[in-house]
Amino acid sequence: xxxxxxxxTRVVVQGxxxxxxxxxxxxxxDYGTNVVAGAVPGRGGQTxxxxxxxxxxxxxxxxxxxxxxxxxxxxxxxxxxxxxALDAPIDxxxxxxxxxxxxxxxxxxxxxxxSETTLVGPNCPGVIxxxxxxxxxxxxxxxxxGNVGLVSRSGTLTYQVVSNLTDRGLGQSTAVGIGGDPIIxxxxxxxxxxxxxxxxxDAIVMCGEIGGEDEERAAAFIDxxxxxxxxxxxxxxxxxxxxxMGHAGAIVSGSGTGTAxxxxxxxGEAGVPVGDTPAEVAAIVADF
Amino acid sequence: xxxxxxxxxxxxxxxxxPIPDSALATTTEGVVDAAExxxxxxxxxxxxxxxxxxxxxxxxLVESPEEARAAADRILGMDLKGYTVxxxxxxxxxxxxxxxxxxxxxxxxxxxxxxxxxxxxxxDIEAVAAETxxxxxxxxxxxxAGLRPFQARQAVYRxxxxxxxxxxxxxxxxxxxxxxxxxxxxxxxINPVMVTNDREVVAADAVMNVDxxxxxxxxxxxxLEAESYTNxxxxxxxxxxxxxxxxxGNVGIIGNGAGLVMTTxxxxxxxxxxxxxxxxxxxxxxxxxxxxxxxxxxxxxxVDSVVFNIFxxxxxxxxxxxxxxxxxxxxxxxxxxxxxxxxxxxxEAGMEILNTDLVEVEATLEDAVERAVDNANEVSQ
Numbered sequence: 001x002x003x004x005x006x007x008x009t010r011v012v013v014q015g016x017x018x019x020x021x022x023x024x025x026x027x028x029x030d031y032g033t034n035v036v037a038g039a040v041p042g043r044g045g046q047t048x049x050x051x052x053x054x055x056x057x058x059x060x061x062x063x064x065x066x067x068x069x070x071x072x073x074x075x076x077x078x079x080x081x082x083x084x085a086l087d088a089p090i091d092x093x094x095x096x097x098x099x100x101x102x103x104x105x106x107x108x109x110x111x112x113x114x115s116e117t118t119l120v121g122p123n124c125p126g127v128i129x130x131x132x133x134x135x136x137x138x139x140x141x142x143x144x145x146g147n148v149g150l151v152s153r154s155g156t157l158t159y160q161v162v163s164n165l166t167d168r169g170l171g172q173s174t175a176v177g178i179g180g181d182p183i184i185x186x187x188x189x190x191x192x193x194x195x196x197x198x199x200x201x202d203a204i205v206m207c208g209e210i211g212g213e214d215e216e217r218a219a220a221f222i223d224x225x226x227x228x229x230x231x232x233x234x235x236x237x238x239x240x241x242x243x244x245m246g247h248a249g250a251i252v253s254g255s256g257t258g259t260a261x262x263x264x265x266x267x268g269e270a271g272v273p274v275g276d277t278p279a280e281v282a283a284i285v286a287d288f
Numbered sequence: 289x290x291x292x293x294x295x296x297x298x299x300x301x302x303x304x305x306p307i308p309d310s311a312l313a314t315t316t317e318g319v320v321d322a323a324e325x326x327x328x329x330x331x332x333x334x335x336x337x338x339x340x341x342x343x344x345x346x347x348x349l350v351e352s353p354e355e356a357r358a359a360a361d362r363i364l365g366m367d368l369k370g371y372t373v374x375x376x377x378x379x380x381x382x383x384x385x386x387x388x389x390x391x392x393x394x395x396x397x398x399x400x401x402x403x404x405x406x407x408x409x410x411x412d413i414e415a416v417a418a419e420t421x422x423x424x425x426x427x428x429x430x431x432x433a434g435l436r437p438f439q440a441r442q443a444v445y446r447x448x449x450x451x452x453x454x455x456x457x458x459x460x461x462x463x464x465x466x467x468x469x470x471x472x473x474x475x476x477x478i479n480p481v482m483v484t485n486d487r488e489v490v491a492a493d494a495v496m497n498v499d500x501x502x503x504x505x506x507x508x509x510x511x512l513e514a515e516s517y518t519n520x521x522x523x524x525x526x527x528x529x530x531x532x533x534x535x536x537g538n539v540g541i542i543g544n545g546a547g548l549v550m551t552t553x554x555x556x557x558x559x560x561x562x563x564x565x566x567x568x569x570x571x572x573x574x575x576x577x578x579x580x581x582x583x584x585x586x587x588x589x590x591v592d593s594v595v596f597n598i599f600x601x602x603x604x605x606x607x608x609x610x611x612x613x614x615x616x617x618x619x620x621x622x623x624x625x626x627x628x629x630x631x632x633x634x635x636e637a638g639m640e641i642l643n644t645d646l647v648e649v650e651a652t653l654e655d656a657v658e659r660a661v662d663n664a665n666e667v668s669q
Contacts, residue, residue, distance in 0.1 A: 075501060098571075101502035102394055103472055106431035109399035125601065137571075139601045139633055154547020155571075156599045159632055160653060163599075180546055182396035182474075209547055212396050235550040238535070238557045239566075242339065246531040246546025246568040248501055249396065253414070260554075276558055277654055278551065 002129040002174040003149065003194040003201070004092055004118065005068070009133055012037040012060040012090070014081045015072035016048045024072065024096075024137050025049045031140040033133035036064035039084075057088045068092040070126065070135040078122060079104035086115045094135045095121035095185070102248065105183040112185055119185025123247070125155035125177035138175065146171015148285060149195035149228075151188055152207035153180050153247070157235060157278070161207055164282035173201040180209070180247025188218035196226045203229050203288045205281060206272075210236030211249045211258045219266035231284040232267045232274040234260045289498045292335045294377045295512050296494035299471070300478075303463050307491045310379035319360035320353050322378040328352060329381040332359045334366070334373040340412075344368055349381055370536065371519065382490050387480035388449060389413050390461050391495075392468045394475070395428065401468060403427045403439065403461060405447035409480035435465040456489045457481065471509060472502030521565075521588055528580045530567055537562025539664045540585035540594040540624070542578075544569050544603045552597045552657060559654075561661030564591045572602040578611025586623050592667035595660035596628045597653060598635075605630045605638025616646040625663040629656035 011028070015021040016038025026049045029035050037060035038048050044055035054060035057069060069090045073081045078097040085093040100122045112119045120127055126136010130143040142159055144166050152158040158177055165172065176191045178184055188206055195201045204226075208215035215234065222230055237260040239245045241252045252258050264274050275281035291299070294312055301307045311322035312335075323330045334346035341347050346368045348359040356378075366373050387410030395402040406424040408416050416423050425446035427439050440458040449457050464476050477495040484490065503510040513526070525532030531546065535553075539561045543549040546568055553563040565588065569581050585594055598608050608630060616622055626647045630638045642649065648663075650656035 076504060099501045101472055101505075102474060102499050103431060103469070103502065106394065106399050106401070110430070110432055137602055142632065152547070154545055154550075155601060156543075156545025157547030157551055159599045159601055160548055160551070163631065182394060183399045207547065209550060214397070217397075233551075235547045235554060237554040238563055239550060239553070240533070240535065243533045243566075244500070244531075245533060245550050245566055248499070250546055250550065277555060279652070279654055 002132060003191070003198050004120070004127050004174060004176065005129040005133050005135060007132045009068050010034050010036045010064065010066045011135060012039050012057060012064065012066040012069045013051070013072065014039045014057060014069055014085065016040060016051065016053060017043050017046070018072055021072035022048055025051060027140070028134055031134050033135065036066050057084045057090065061088045061090060066090065068135060069094070071095040071097060073097060075099040075101070079108050082108050082119065083111060086111055086117045089115065090117055092118050092120070094124070094126050095119065096124060096126055096136055098123045100181065102182055105181060109183050120176060121179040121185060123181045124179030125158060127174065127176050129174045130172050136177065138177070142166060143175065144171035147173055147200055147202040148205060149173045149198065149201040149203070150175040150205045150207070151191040151195070152177055153209050153249070154207060154235065157207055160278045161205060161233065161281055164278050165205070165285065168282050168286050170282065170285055173198060180249050182212065182249040188214050189221045192218055192221060192226060192230070196228050201228060203231070203285050205231050205233070205285060207233045207235070208263055209234060209247070209250050210239050210245065210260050211247070211251050213258065215263040216266040219270040219272060222272060223270040229288040230272045231281050232272045233278060233281045234263045234274060236260045289500055289503065289509070289513055290337055291496045291498065291512060292337070293333065293494055294335055296496035297491065299467065299496060300491055300494055303467055305460055305463055305491050306489060308380040308382050310377055312375055313360070313378055314364070314375050316357055316360040316364065319376060319378055320356050323350065323356040324353060326378060326380050330356065331379045331381050332356065332363055333377045333379060334363050334368055335375040335377055336368050336371040336373055338369045338371055341368065346373065382482045382484060382492055384482035384484055386450065386483035388457060388483065389479045390457065390464065390481055391475070391477035391479070392464055392473070398428055400428045400431055401465070403429065403443045403465065405443045405449065405457070405461065407448050413479055429465065434469065435462060437462065440465070450483070452487055453483050453489055460489060472499045472506055473497060474499045521584060524587065525567065525584045528577070528584065530569060530581060530584065532584065533566040534588070535563050535565055536590070537564045538590050538592040538668055539660050540564045540588060540591035541597070542567045542569060542581045542585060542594065543597040544571065544573065544599065548597065548599055552595065552653070555654065555657040556595070556661055559658045559661045561664055564588055574607050575611035575614055578608050579615035582612065582615040591624055593624055593660050593663035594626045595656055596626060597656060598630050598632070600630070600632030600635060602633070604633050605635040606641055609638035609641040612647060613641065613643045616643065622646055624667070627656050627660045627663065629653060
């Protein structure tokens with residue numbers, strides 16, 4: 001078992017003919033993912049990496065029985081690509097694209113709430129269930145199948161923590177990169193709720209960062225609803241207020257909300273141990 | 289991207305929001321001339337991106353040419369929390385009877401813009417929000433439907449804005465929402481909106497932050513970006529396309545991915561050092577980009593040592609190693625010690641390429657950061 005992605009997930013790649021789309025389609029196929037179709041307007045009938053391309057997501061989903069989509073289209077067109085996935089409809093849409101305007105995501109957010117689609121991202125590395133498949137750009141070779149569920153706002157920090165876990169022989173059930181933007185689809189709470197319900201996830205790692213209050217909400221949710229042990233990590237302890245630290249969402253407000261300390265305190269109050277270093281997080285999980 | 293006060297005021301005025309008479313100046317003579325043209329009293333206001341400019345001495349009210357000259361001499365070239373003041377705004381001082389606050393921001397948790405109005409303007413609104421949240425009226429706007437006119441009135445009346453100016457303030461708020469929506473703002477604020485003796489409303493300050501991710505479709509605002517940089521290092525880093533933030537420590541940091549770079553900063557602090565900067569080279573960086581990143585960090589006089597931390601996903605270790613070699617081989621002597629840690633995609637190939645005469649290598653994140661902190665301590669002693 002796992003969450004979001006398993007052996008039966010059938011994937012359509014939106015933007016498969018672009019450089020990134022093509023490269024990562026090959027990588028996903030090499031990893032064993034069932035990539036069944038691509039969708040690019042005006043490119044219907046072509047083949048990329050052995051995968052048939054359709055003009056619309058609707059046609060791709062119908063013809064190839066796809067139930068998930070991964071989105072590699074450029075920022076200016078990413079919101080439209082997500083709307084198209086919602087309309088198809090697709091069960092799981094994973095938006096990798098970095099740099100989607102926030103106001104576009106505000107419009108998407110309203111539509112996602114009214115849909116049956118789970119959106120992950122944007123500005124995320126994707127979702128991987130080790131041994132089953134990956135939707136996105138995560139490097140498959142650092143993951144091992146196992147029982148730790150991981151949810152993170154950052155790509156490379158995820159890789160760092162996963163390598164610390166794997167080095168200790170702690171494999172992963174599923175890793176979900178939820179993205180570093182201010183408005184995203186799946187939140188920490190959503191992912192943790194799925195992990196809690198997954199019988200094969202025995203421990204959860206959440207890697208948060210400065211900005212917003214999603215980690216604080218997750219802490220309250222864990223306190224009330226989660227029996228699976230959770231370990232935390234929060235990046236951005238040294239970030240000054242008012243400066244965007246790379247991710248559009250990683251900013252401490254001038255009044256001091258969204259700080260690392262506020263998140264660390266909230267997790268501590270919910271009984272979630274927070275590591276000072278990525279290696280320490282893996283050590284905490286090993287002790288669970 | 290945060291606009292300077294005068295840039296934001298120009299945008300607001302272009303949309304019909306009343307602002308005081310003003311002029312920009314970069315010299316003492318320019319300040320005096322502008323003040324005489326506008327008529328005393330005037331405010332001389334430093335144009336830097338620093339909160340609490342007034343308290344820090346960056347704003348002065350002057351009533352004569354002599355005072356204007358003295359204020360200009362003092363403020364132009366002054367260091368305001370690490371930023372040198374190069375430009376001041378000379379602005380007619382507005383006599384007022386009320387100070388209001390109006391603002392619009394993206395409520396990321398609701399996924400919607402929110403209008404905010406308060407009669408407690410002119411002070412730190414975030415302190416008001418923390419201590420007496422009920423003093424700020426908030427109205428969320430459906431981003432798809434847009435602002436309905438009644439919502440602006442609702443926010444203004446809920447806040448208790450005086451009746452005789454309520455309609456004008458609601459009109460300003462509606463205009464600001466149009467700007468927020470059309471210009472891809474992430475935050476717009478006027479604090480204070482001054483209400484004069486004649487019951488006119490005037491924007492006495494202006495804040496506008498524009499979504500960096502939307503600059504591709506905001507040509508007019510994107511042009512202001514070069515002017516909005518506040519120091520040369522940020523300007524250079526911006527021109528190279530890096531996410532860069534300068535801090536006040538002495539350990540320079542370069543890495544890939546925002547979360548991992550932030551973590552590297554935090555570890556510098558954890559091991560007793562102080563980070564000099566945040567620099568994210570982004571995903572899939574090639575050798576030239578890596579060399580450019582080293583240029584930016586070496587150009588910072590505060591930096592005593594550098595740590596390069598790469599965990600490759602789409603970034604390849606061999607490309608990074610080539611970039612580091614290229615950047616360092618141009619020096620006869622390496623200006624500051626560099627510790628490199630490579631992991632992930634093609635890390636082994638990178639380690640073989642890396643010229644270890646020029647850099648120190650560590651296998652783990654923690655060891656690399658600790659060594660860079662030690663190096664910085666040795667240099668600074």
